[in-house]
Amino acid sequence: MSWALLQLIARRLATAAVLLVVVAAGTFALIHAAPGGPFSADRAVSAEVETALAAQYRLDQPPLLQFASYLGNALRGEFGPSFKYPGREVSELIAAGLPATLELALYALLLALVVGISVGALAASRPGTLRDRLPMGAALVGICLPAFVLGPLLVLVFGVYNEWLPVSGWGELAGDKLLPTVTLAAGYAAYIARLTRAGLREQLRQPYIVTARAKGLGGAAVILKHALRGALLPVVAYLGPACAGLIAGSFVVETIFQIPGIGRFYIQAAFNRDYTLILGLTLFFATLITLFNLLADLLALWLDPRQREAL
Amino acid sequence: MACKMLSIRKLNSSGALCCALLAALLVAGCSGGERRVDSGTAAGVLHWGNASEPASLDPQIANGVPEQKILSALWEGLVGKHPVTLEPIPAGASHWQISDDRRTYRFHLRSDARWSNGEPVTAEDYRWAWWRALQPELGNSFATMLFPIVNAQAYWRGEIDDFSQVGVRVVDPLTLEVELSHPTGYFLQLLDMPTLYPLHRASIERHGAATARASRWSYPGNLVSNGPFQLAEWQINRRIVVAKNPHYWDAAAVALNQIIFYPTENTTTEERMFRAGQLHYSYDVPVNKMAYYASQRPAELVVAPYLGSYFYRFNTRRPELADPRVRRALARAIDRRQLTEQVLRAGQLPAYAMTPPNTAGYYPPASAEAQLSFDPAAARALLAEAGYPDGAGLGPIEILYNTQDEHRKVAVAIQQMWKQHLNVDATLQNQEWKVYLDTERRGDYQITRASWIGDYVDARNFLEIWLCDSDNNRTGWCDPQFDQLLLEQLPAATSQAERHRLLQSAEQRLLDGLPLLPIYTYTSKHLVHPDLNGYTANLLNQPLFKQLSLVRQPPALTP
Numbered sequence: 065m066s067w068a069l070l071q072l073i074a075r076r077l078a079t080a081a082v083l084l085v086v087v088a089a090g091t092f093a094l095i096h097a098a099p100g101g102p103f104s105a106d107r108a109v110s111a112e113v114e115t116a117l118a119a120q121y122r123l124d125q126p127p128l129l130q131f132a133s134y135l136g137n138a139l140r141g142e143f144g145p146s147f148k149y150p151g152r153e154v155s156e157l158i159a160a161g162l163p164a165t166l167e168l169a170l171y172a173l174l175l176a177l178v179v180g181i182s183v184g185a186l187a188a189s190r191p192g193t194l195r196d197r198l199p200m201g202a203a204l205v206g207i208c209l210p211a212f213v214l215g216p217l218l219v220l221v222f223g224v225y226n227e228w229l230p231v232s233g234w235g236e237l238a239g240d241k242l243l244p245t246v247t248l249a250a251g252y253a254a255y256i257a258r259l260t261r262a263g264l265r266e267q268l269r270q271p272y273i274v275t276a277r278a279k280g281l282g283g284a285a286v287i288l289k290h291a292l293r294g295a296l297l298p299v300v301a302y303l304g305p306a307c308a309g310l311i312a313g314s315f316v317v318e319t320i321f322q323i324p325g326i327g328r329f330y331i332q333a334a335f336n337r338d339y340t341l342i343l344g345l346t347l348f349f350a351t352l353i354t355l356f357n358l359l360a361d362l363l364a365l366w367l368d369p370r371q372r373e374a375l
Numbered sequence: 376m377a378c379k380m381l382s383i384r385k386l387n388s389s390g391a392l393c394c395a396l397l398a399a400l401l402v403a404g405c406s407g408g409e410r411r412v413d414s415g416t417a418a419g420v421l422h423w424g425n426a427s428e429p430a431s432l433d434p435q436i437a438n439g440v441p442e443q444k445i446l447s448a449l450w451e452g453l454v455g456k457h458p459v460t461l462e463p464i465p466a467g468a469s470h471w472q473i474s475d476d477r478r479t480y481r482f483h484l485r486s487d488a489r490w491s492n493g494e495p496v497t498a499e500d501y502r503w504a505w506w507r508a509l510q511p512e513l514g515n516s517f518a519t520m521l522f523p524i525v526n527a528q529a530y531w532r533g534e535i536d537d538f539s540q541v542g543v544r545v546v547d548p549l550t551l552e553v554e555l556s557h558p559t560g561y562f563l564q565l566l567d568m569p570t571l572y573p574l575h576r577a578s579i580e581r582h583g584a585a586t587a588r589a590s591r592w593s594y595p596g597n598l599v600s601n602g603p604f605q606l607a608e609w610q611i612n613r614r615i616v617v618a619k620n621p622h623y624w625d626a627a628a629v630a631l632n633q634i635i636f637y638p639t640e641n642t643t644t645e646e647r648m649f650r651a652g653q654l655h656y657s658y659d660v661p662v663n664k665m666a667y668y669a670s671q672r673p674a675e676l677v678v679a680p681y682l683g684s685y686f687y688r689f690n691t692r693r694p695e696l697a698d699p700r701v702r703r704a705l706a707r708a709i710d711r712r713q714l715t716e717q718v719l720r721a722g723q724l725p726a727y728a729m730t731p732p733n734t735a736g737y738y739p740p741a742s743a744e745a746q747l748s749f750d751p752a753a754a755r756a757l758l759a760e761a762g763y764p765d766g767a768g769l770g771p772i773e774i775l776y777n778t779q780d781e782h783r784k785v786a787v788a789i790q791q792m793w794k795q796h797l798n799v800d801a802t803l804q805n806q807e808w809k810v811y812l813d814t815e816r817r818g819d820y821q822i823t824r825a826s827w828i829g830d831y832v833d834a835r836n837f838l839e840i841w842l843c844d845s846d847n848n849r850t851g852w853c854d855p856q857f858d859q860l861l862l863e864q865l866p867a868a869t870s871q872a873e874r875h876r877l878l879q880s881a882e883q884r885l886l887d888g889l890p891l892l893p894i895y896t897y898t899s900k901h902l903v904h905p906d907l908n909g910y911t912a913n914l915l916n917q918p919l920f921k922q923l924s925l926v927r928q929p930p931a932l933t934p
């Protein structure tokens with residue numbers, strides 16, 4: 065690994081650290097500014113209880129002090145106890161929800177890549193024909209159709225009208241991972257298909273492809289052996305945000321399908337004003353997004369010699 | 376079998392890969408056709424939709440209705456409730472005596488009552504649990520349920536620190552004596568509430584201080600309970616499994632082997648789960664699905680009266696709403712029957728008072744309906760009398776509600792009625808739940824949506840929120856005579872008839888002052904699988920799990 069590359073990584077990590085502190089401060093300020101607290105309820109809580117709880121969770125201290133002690137603990141890897149679920153640590157809740165979220169994101173990413181790249185490649189190989197227009201039209205619909213529409217639609221068709229697949233759950237009933245995966249992957253697959261097609265169309269016009277063709281290489285071989293590597297650069301660049309989006313954005317799918325992932329915790333935490341859980345999850349997501357963007361950049365460097373030289 | 380129906384004939388062009396992938400996934404995914412409810416019925420496992428992930432399974436910390444359902448399977452109080460009539464039935468105590476002055480209760484515990492670890496349940500377990508319930512640092516919002524007991528409130532407030540002065544006495548290991556500060560007709564009902572359940576002291580203290588909120592004593596493997604079921608598994612946001620407790624004194628009568636509670640916070644998803652055979656019981660029914668079940672699958676829809684009132688609060692501190700005539704005009708300009716029959720459509724009853732009718736034999740004053748019934752002419756006259764002829768000068772008035780479709784529908788209908796009958800403009804404002812709570816508590820509103828669900832079946836539970844210094848009042852309305860009736864005269868009542876008469880007088884004062892706009896009395900609505908036996912809806916919407924059983928029913932003929 066070159067010196068320049070190490071420097072780049074170090075610089076990016078330093079920026080990320082600053083960014084995380086800013087995210088923490090911003091989130092802390094926002095959640096404390098939001099009306100209503102973790103213990104407010106329709107049925108008034110007696111003053112004795114309110115005082116006791118505020119003292120226990122240090123809500124009676126000045127906000128700056130609260131934030132400072134939160135940061136100090138977070139640096140030591142302690143994200144505090146959840147307000148809503150007494151006895152549970154934030155890190156414990158994240159650990160409990162993470163496997164399902166990661167698994168869902170991984171399956172969806174694989175499905176999106178396989179479907180997106182193959183559909184994109186097929187479309188690019190015969191531009192302008194029905195084989196191009198049909199899947200690209202479908203991809204446009206795929207991008208436009210949000211998960212909260214597609215999910216229930218799939219559930220109705222495959223789970224309710226025809227009882228082929230379970231309508232909810234994750235790893236409880238056979239086949240229950242299928243519909244959520246498809247729902248989450250659809251938009252990404254569509255986007256990747258369009259990226260692949262555009263990248264491939266551009267590569268196929270390059271002189272080296274003409275050379276390859278002139279040497280007698282067939283259409284499929286040209287695409288698979290030569291053009292695809294260059295054409296996938298935009299797809300790789302998109303992988304970082306896509307991974308982050310798949311993990312952080314899976315809450316809609318998790319809610320529709322009752323999947324016990326961290327996305328659902330995030331929503332519940334916001335509604336419950338579970339301060340520590342909101343903060344912990346926000347920091348967690350922010351870390352993930354930064355990390356994936358860095359990884360995607362490194363992958364692009366590996367794929368693209370021009371970028372490596374520019375370092 | 377269903378899988379085979381997806382045969383792919385045209386494996387060409389760009390769709391081929393997609394199809395192949397989908398097919399592969401489908402084949403891998405086919406469940407073989409068995410529904411979870413069917414295997415559940417065969418194995419005695421009840422699949423129960425339970426609304427949300429419980430915050431805690433500590434009976435003195437958990438305060439939500441979903442938590443209460445799980446706790447009632449795990450624990451048993453001194454006295455239970457009949458699943459239909461809600462009359463007191465023997466539970467942890469086999470029998471009890473009440474003194475002539477109706478202030479002293481002597482409970483005789485079952486000698487065969489056991490904790491889930493096999494140890495006997497003793498009177499001390501109740502006394503200690505009630506001591507713990509009265510420690511403010513625990514954050515128990517239902518500690519007030521113990522306040523009828525002598526000195527309980529003073530102890531809670533820290534005015535006395537000797538718990539032996541509180542009216543709970545262990546006579547012998549199987550006898551508990553409770554002394555009340557004044558006769559309280561509903562005291563036996565309270566014994567069935569989680570806050571009054573007995574606790575197993577040793578297992579709690581093994582995991583930390585007795586009053587530590589963050590203790591893990593109520594987690595699987597640690598939790599010791601005395602009810603028909605014991606905690607077997609708790610997967611966060613996924614499921615809670617309770618299994619039959621072999622040590623339970625009445626274990627022979629418990630039919631179910633397991634109950635699995637699912638946190639189904641999304642009612643639309645829950646309804647689909649029910650329809651696809653993943654649940655025996657749904658916590659709720661989406662409003663837009665009511666018509667379908669009522670007409671197509673009526674046997675599975677259970678709708679029953681529910682002890683809860685839906686109403687609007689008037690902020691009487693606002694000058695435009697300070698005049699009771701304005702409030703009465705607004706109340707008389709809404710057609711509740713139209714609301715319940717055409718907007719809500721789930722059997723709700725139009726309400727003309729705070730307390731639901733027939734609350735343990737109590738009925739609101741007979742004149743209530745005549746006073747508040749729909750009468751546009753009278754409403755207009757009242758408004759004119761108050762200085763707003765034809766609505767001129769009044770409004771726009773804002774209705775605040777927490778974001779939910781049903782509340783919006785009601786508010787829109789009321790908005791139209793006021794416009795049509797009074798020529799008063801209303802604007803609608805919705806806020807997220809906790810924001811709405813905060814706005815309401817600060818008194819920064821004109822009219823808010825509100826509801827009150829009874830903790831126990833007694834009219835006082837509905838009226839006490841209107842006391843001058845009640846934190847649940849929030850309207851600025853204060854009537855010393857109302858307070859005096861509830862706080863001084865009611866405790867001294869010597870008969871049920873006298874008590875009801877006093878409650879009616881208090882409710883009449885409330886309806887004269889009218890800080891609220893009664894709208895309807897709730898119904899509970901659930902989807903219940905035909906296999907589920909022994910389920911009966913009741914006013915508190917509280918099932919008795921030990922009586923439920925699962926018996927395979929032949930599939931119903933669908934038209």
